[in-house]
Amino acid sequence: MITKLVSTQFDFQKKLSSLLEWENVSNSSVTKTVSDIITNIRSNGDSALIDYTNKFDNVNASSMKDLTIELPRLKQAFDILDEKQKSALSTAANRIRLYHEKQKQSTWSYTEDDGTVLGQKITSLDCVGLYVPGGKAVYPSSVLMNAIPAKVAGVKALIMVVPTPNAISNSLILAAAHISGITQVFTIGGAQAIASLAYGTQTIPKVDKIVGPGNIYVATAKRAVFGQVGIDMIAGPSEILIICDGKTNPDWIAMDLFSQAEHDENSQSLLLSPDSNFINQVESSIKKLLPTMSRKNIIKTALKNRGALIHTKDMNEAISLSNQIAPEHLELSIEHPKAVLDNIKHAGAIFMGRHTCESLGDYCAGPNHVLPTSGTARFSSPLGVYDFQKKSSLIMVSNQGANTLGKITVTLANGEGLQAHAQSARYRITQ
């Protein structure tokens, strides 16, 4: 059902590594296909895009107009939602906006004694592309989480692309696009959508950055256009790591593990606890609750292949293992989570206390649910407003400053054999 490990067993680290192992592998066939699609879109623009879309999404478009959703249709999709959904979506959007407002950066500068001014100017990106997957995993909440930080940053043009396989569109996605302030929508997907956003076509605007999740073709295309445009991280399967002191209701913990496992068969759910008796209780809860779940097959596969209940020596070891794993979601289901926070080094999001289940953060707590996976929390951050703002250095050297800095520059530029660098500075030295 689910692997049980004890941290003191001799092969523990080896078993743990093998559980954690994950690579987003693009085999050479995928890479070749994607590379051909990008070349074709760059050469033939709209017409290639229409051809690919008709073929891959099984639709029958004759012009780009057929692959465009006008803004009034988004509003309409929102208007016809029932009141409860409307209110839930609006409240979630407001809370996400409020949290992300705190991430806005401001221009700063300082003046040195000789009058030289140094600083950093903040501006927003002009135009962003948001990829929304079609098919089985349809998450309107992802539209909010990707679009709202961009809007808060001040991005003017926000282009959403979402494939509509067999011409079926999802009205919750469109309603979420409405409430997030998306400015254009095209029903395209796959590598052809990524290529179109990166290079522009007659109809699709060339964007500055592409964000949002997708399948292996989308991920491979994003990697290929990286540099031409900015991209967010290439996400692996979703993960949760729960540290529990053994005093939370085991049914709650089992359900929290399920909530990650139900995403897809590769999702990872880990529990770390120093209480072996509690681990057995959670195992019983899993057995009891699994048959009641509509996505029980997915959950079962995920728990079996990639899940684990891990008995640690103590809380300190649990935290140290968590830092090693650098989980996307870390749930601290313990009495005094604030007391251990300083020891947590690597995690996408930290859910503190028994009442803070991960799903609250997925939808409406406020922080972003686009988080670094597969251990990348060691070096990357949740999606945020900072992903849609950029910095320019400001340097305004006074006449006096040009004398002192000029002399240093001459010495260092000569050391690097860059004569023009030195001479350019020397011209500005007046004393």
Add this chain to the structure above:
Amino acid sequence: MITKLVSTQFDFQKKLSSLLEWENVSNSSVTKTVSDIITNIRSNGDSALIDYTNKFDNVNASSMKDLTIELPRLKQAFDILDEKQKSALSTAANRIRLYHEKQKQSTWSYTEDDGTVLGQKITSLDCVGLYVPGGKAVYPSSVLMNAIPAKVAGVKALIMVVPTPNAISNSLILAAAHISGITQVFTIGGAQAIASLAYGTQTIPKVDKIVGPGNIYVATAKRAVFGQVGIDMIAGPSEILIICDGKTNPDWIAMDLFSQAEHDENSQSLLLSPDSNFINQVESSIKKLLPTMSRKNIIKTALKNRGALIHTKDMNEAISLSNQIAPEHLELSIEHPKAVLDNIKHAGAIFMGRHTCESLGDYCAGPNHVLPTSGTARFSSPLGVYDFQKKSSLIMVSNQGANTLGKITVTLANGEGLQAHAQSARYRITQ
């Protein structure tokens, strides 16, 4: 000598596009070589690394000890510098440190009325790899610019790799490594160095992020390991765009154009001015000064192939063209640069006023000289402390908060068909 364009000529935009065109192309032979090297390093670690290094760098290493530079040798390299160089390097390092200290981010949080706490925790990366090219472009200043922001961010382990073709090491690089607080140095380079840092070998530590410039093999390897580790941008050739009102000494402007052109044959130097007479004066200065330059052949090729003097209608058009180009370095050689700053949208670094030549910023003004090239300033930022810090979201929901947020979560999770998400939240609802 250098292209002259007038913004009103009918084919101006086409000519400009063709001048700006640049792609970091990895042909399939480079991609294949890099992919083989990565596979081999992952399988065979140190022994593969030693083999590649002996072969590509023409050295004769028998163990990793031969490819390691101990810290005392860095100090020694610094100690034997002449006083002027020592002082210039130290002052530059101090100024860079001072500026980057202002970029440090802090953890924040706020408490909502119902007691729910939301926030963002800042931590530094644990371990960073810094690639320093060997060969013709040897820039100790780049060691300062890459290493100091990492140190300021709080990175504990800073691993420098620098190839030493024919076993020749550069003592200025080692001195810069000393003053920047590098913690380990290996004399390796190319794709084999990138692969070793990304995956670790018996001797080379696995890092969290790799920064620093390199040739096409290094760039291709960085792109390939992106996701396994973080990377900085993949840099194109360096560029400068100067906007001048026609009242700066034309020799100064010519030398500023040279200072970019002398980097390599692909560097780009552009001047935009509404004063056609001034453009002719700068052209004369170029002709006069070029023969005096030691790197005149490189400068000549760069100016001929990729440089331009552009006559614009007015200052507004010059600024608007600059925003379109999104230059790495923007020099505002005008009377009142602060007055136009609000209109500048995209640039890596902005050099303001006639006395602020770019080379001051390259070495010692304080801001970073690692800047977005090839128009990527549209979506990316100078290298900074923020590249070596990361964020974790903080969510601590109160019992009361779990009631309100729980109900929203149940509605939205049901809309996405995620039953466990809903149930996990429902368990926490107490009223």
